[in-house]
Each structure stands twice: as structure tokens, then as C-alpha cells.
Amino acid sequence: MSGQALVAALGWTLVHFVWQGALLGCAVAVLLVALRNARPETRYAVACGGLLLCLAWPAVDLALLLKAGAGDAGGRLFPGAGGAGAVAPGATGLLPWLGQNLGWIVALWAACSCALSLRMAVGLLWIGRAARAQACDPAWQERLSRLAERCGLGREVRLRVVDGLSSPITAGWWRPVVLVPASLVAGMPPHLLEALLAHELGHVRRHDYLVNLLQNVIETLLFYHPAVWWLSRRIRAEREQIADDFAARHLGEPRRLALALSELEKLQFSSHHLAQAANGGDLMARIRRLLRPDVQALNWKAAIPVLGLAVVCAASAHAPANRNDAAPVLRGETRGAIADFSTCRKPYYPKADIAAGHEGTVTIGFMIDEHGMVTGSSIAKSSGYASMDEAARTALALCRFSPALEAGKPIEQLAHIQYVWTLK
Structure with a gap:
């Protein structure tokens, strides 16, 4: 197969994923709204399945295009449209323009993917270096080992104290390590820091590091589609809730983890880091969920991303996703600003x-x-x-x-x- 045919097949695969990703995003969004009161494990599985389909569908599409030849690939984008190879050189319109610029589309995609791959590689190297070179606190290592045994982990989990982090990070699968900010070790009460460590052990128990690596690969390959980033963000939010439940269950007191998250927010803000969720999710929403796990009423604001994706799918055009994550207002709720x-x-x-x-x-x-x-x-x-x-x-x-x-x-x-x- 010639290089030109490969570029054409890859280019049409990227173009097709505009509507494919929008369709998958719509379907997953509807399912997540319907499952808003289900266990986070269920929503997590649905979101992971949607993201995997975002990788599998273009892969199958590329294989079919390579097998059949990419000349008629443009005709598959819109039902009833003529093939790209059948368009006259002087023709105008979306399909002819795409067919004439597939080389530039693939080149731009490759450049951005390489840049994101480099960023991911640098991050992995930094984590590996921190796991080997940073200081180990013997007292906290012993405390983490006892906590891991209580949580049913049969393997060693290492602990490293790192400067410059804003929240704990779990890395590694074969030899997992928890990187803890030095500011937390010095400034957070021990019983609250232990609650955060129990949360990180939840990630170790479920091998979340491997899932996160796969997410990064999919984000790198399909970076241009907002549905991919939305799905990946939902996966990380649900993952944090699962780890919260794991920690609360083994600690026996959800309030302690809620206090730990609140203290983490204060420490981040007071040290000139504006509050953000540890490893994904929204800290305030997670704290409210731990303290008051109420049934969530249907929030019509959540339908805005679904409608946006539906418009994208119907028009087969690339549009930005709605990122409104406003917390739902519970009926009859009383709270402060x-x-x-x-x-x-x-x-x-x-x-x-x-x-x-x-x-x-x-x-x-x-x-x-x-x-x-x-x-x-x-x-x-x-x-x-x-x-x-x-x-x-x-x-x-x-x-x-x-x-x-x-x-x-x-x-x-x-x-x-x-x-x-x-x-x-």
C-alpha cells in the first residue's frame, strides 16, 4: 500500500470520528443521567466503556478503509454523498475540501499527538524519578503498610515525600508508590492524612493507574474531540468517588475523610494554590457527598452537553462541548454561599x-x-x-x-x- 493511500485512510478516519465521537458522547451522556443515583462503580463502567468505544470504532473504521481503499471514504461521511475520488478537481464544498487537505489534517494531527506523547513521557519520567529519589518517611511508611494490610492489599505500597505537589498521587502497578506532598506531612493532622492515604490505597486496589494510562493514550490520539475529554473527565470524577467510598468503608467514618478533603482544600488555598480536586473530581461535591449522600434530582442543566453533542452529531460538525459542571441544587436544601x-x-x-x-x-x-x-x-x-x-x-x-x-x-x-x- 502506498503512503498516499495510508494518509487518505487515516485522514478519513479522523474526519469520521467527528460524528462517531459525538454519537458515542450523546449515548453515554443519556446513560449517565439515567444512572445519576446508581453506584459510582456503575457510572464508571459506562464511562469507561464509552471511552474504549471511542478508540475501537476509529480503529475498526481505519482497518476497513485500508482493506477497501480510501477512494470512496468521503462518501461514507454523509449518506448519499459521492465518493471523494469522484469529485471533480474544481468542485467546492465540505467533502472536496476535506479530500484535498487530508495530508494537512493528518500532519497537524500527528504533530499534536507527538507533542502530547512527549508531555506524557516527561510526566512518567518525573514520577519514576520521584519514586526512586525522594525521601521516605519511615514512620509514615510503617503507618501506610499497616493501613494497606487492614484494607486487604497483599503487596507492598511505598511512600515518598515530595516537595511541590498540591495533593497525593498514586503511581505504578507492579510496585505501587504513593507520592505525598511535604506540606501535608508537615501541616495536616496525622489522622486526617491517614484518611487521604486510605483513599489512595483505593486507587492501588483497583489498579487505577493502568486505566489512567490508557485514558492518556486515548486523549493523545483523539485529542481534537471534546467528547473524549468529557468522557475522560467523568471517568476521573467517578474514580475519585469510588476511592472515597473505599476509604470511608475501611476507616468506618466518612466524616474523617470529608474533614481531610476540607483540610486539603484549605492548605492548597492558603499556600497560594487555588483549591482543586485531588486527582480529579470536585472537592466540594465530594465533601457534600460524604456528609450527605442524598438522592440527586434530575438536573436539566446536565442535558445541555447532551443537546450540544446531538447538534454536533446531526450536523456532522466539530463543536466545543459544554463544560458547565454546576453542582445540582437539591430540593429544599439549606446551605451557605x-x-x-x-x-x-x-x-x-x-x-x-x-x-x-x-x-x-x-x-x-x-x-x-x-x-x-x-x-x-x-x-x-x-x-x-x-x-x-x-x-x-x-x-x-x-x-x-x-x-x-x-x-x-x-x-x-x-x-x-x-x-x-x-x-x-
């Missing part, structure tokens, strides 16, 4: 205060209206330095909030946020 720290801007440390070695904690009060907007702010408790107080107030006023609820209805409420200024 919740800040979305991913929308916040990191406060700028005043140079004069850095030079003077000033540190402190400021508490800022924000008046949040029924729409989650900040209508006013004030310093509830000063750090002792006016310039640091003002810098924190100005930056955090840009945060987005979910409004407070009373019996399910949004209300205006005063919310307080602490910010820790530290030079460490």
Missing part, C-alpha cells in the same frame, strides 16, 4: 511586606446576593497589615459564588473567606 476557588485570582503579595517579612491571616466578609454576585466586602479580621488586607480583598472579590440557599431558594448572605499570607 459557596466560593468557586477556580475562578479566583491569586492575591498579589505586596513587595514591601515581602521585604519586611510580614505574614498573617486576614478574614474578609463578602455580601453575596441571590445570583451569587459580590455586592460588598469588608475586612472582618485584619492580618495586621493594611496593604496585605487590601490586596487579598481586591483579588478575592473577583471569585464567583454559588448563592446561599434557604429551603431551596437563593438568598442574600454574608460569607467569610480566610486568606493566609505566608512566605514559606
